[in-house]
Amino acid sequence: MLNPTAPSRSSRFALLLLWVALAAGLFYAGSSLEWGQVWGAAARAEPAWLIAALILNCANAPLWAACWFCLLSFTVPWRRLVEVQSVVLASVQAFSLLGGGAAAWVLSLTRLNLTRQGALSLLVLDQLTTGLVKIVLIGAALLVVPSTPLLHIAGGAMIAGMGGFLIVLLIASRSRAKIVDLAAMRTGKSAQVLTWIAEWVGHLKVVQSPALMGGAIGFMLIRRLSEGVAGYLTAIACGIDVGPQIIPLIIASLAIVTIIPSPPGNVGLYEIAVVAAYQWLGVPAETALAAALLQHASLLIPALIPGAIVAALVPGYARHQR
Numbered sequence: 001m002l003n004p005t006a007p008s009r010s011s012r013f014a015l016l017l018l019w020v021a022l023a024a025g026l027f028y029a030g031s032s033l034e035w036g037q038v039w040g041a042a043a044r045a046e047p048a049w050l051i052a053a054l055i056l057n058c059a060n061a062p063l064w065a066a067c068w069f070c071l072l073s074f075t076v077p078w079r080r081l082v083e084v085q086s087v088v089l090a091s092v093q094a095f096s097l098l099g100g101g102a103a104a105w106v107l108s109l110t111r112l113n114l115t116r117q118g119a120l121s122l123l124v125l126d127q128l129t130t131g132l133v134k135i136v137l138i139g140a141a142l143l144v145v146p147s148t149p150l151l152h153i154a155g156g157a158m159i160a161g162m163g164g165f166l167i168v169l170l171i172a173s174r175s176r177a178k179i180v181d182l183a184a185m186r187t188g189k190s191a192q193v194l195t196w197i198a199e200w201v202g203h204l205k206v207v208q209s210p211a212l213m214g215g216a217i218g219f220m221l222i223r224r225l226s227e228g229v230a231g232y233l234t235a236i237a238c239g240i241d242v243g244p245q246i247i248p249l250i251i252a253s254l255a256i257v258t259i260i261p262s263p264p265g266n267v268g269l270y271e272i273a274v275v276a277a278y279q280w281l282g283v284p285a286e287t288a289l290a291a292a293l294l295q296h297a298s299l300l301i302p303a304l305i306p307g308a309i310v311a312a313l314v315p316g317y318a319r320h321q322r
Contacts, residue, residue: 091103250273
């Protein structure tokens with residue numbers, strides 16, 4: 001089965017080198033920390049706030065499913081989308097973003113019964129929605145900390161990139177009739193390719209609907225904000241008094257670092273992003289790292305456990321995931 005998300009051997013080797021370099025950098029940075037203070041800060045965290053963060057992060061899969069519900073124009077049952085997103089989210093956290101993409105591709109074909117063109121358009125629209133939401137959140141962070149150079153550079157680059165991406169998809173979504181006419185004038189392989197492209201762009205019509213795209217973006221925005229609020233609750237649990245302005249800053253930092261191909265579970269990159277956000281606001285490194293580790297745990301647990309349960313108990317998932 002064709003899998004457009006499957007990385008090549010050279011790209012896997014490049015990712016391995018990147019992760020090795022990241023591990024070396026983390027080891028070097030961690031050697032200067034007082035780990036006793038890190039574990040002490042984590043041990044003193046208030047359990048009630050951590051439980052609240054954990055519960056809030058349980059909304060990730062349903063909100064992502066609601067986003068896809070809009071992107072698919074309500075043609076797939078929402079309950080089935082929640083099942084699929086639970087497995088995809090677990091795959092992202094267990095195997096990396098590439099693993100999650102591969103799971104999303106396979107399950108779109110086998111569990112959502114989409115055509116290959118429909119599955120590809122769904123993944124493309126998902127990336128568009130995610131990118132637009134990241135732009136909004138980075139813009140909000142710039143209002144909180146307008147002097148952060150990294151956010152300015154990354155925000156400008158993402159706005160330009162996602163703006164161009166949206167324009168291309170809008171043009172493509174209106175080009176199906178022209179591509180069909182062009183395919184009718186050709187024969188052989190070229191006609192087959194043009195027919196395939198025509199069917200694919202036909203699935204992009206949702207970008208022409210302000211209601212459906214607005215709904216998809218809204219659910220994705222709520223999902224990202226809920227992660228930020230969960231991070232804020234973790235900060236409160238660790239006794240960090242920085243105020244709610246940390247929410248857009250943490251989300252924006254995570255939005256930037258997740259552009260980089262990440263190791264399984266975003267281990268390392270996630271902590272770097274959160275610690276950088278806290279230290280920007282003057283939080284000591286050891287306390288910031290304790291909060292980052294607890295925040296990451298509150299995200300991983302509700303992502304991995306439901307996905308594993310669905311994959312193990314719901315008929316069909318174990319077979320499709322092999």
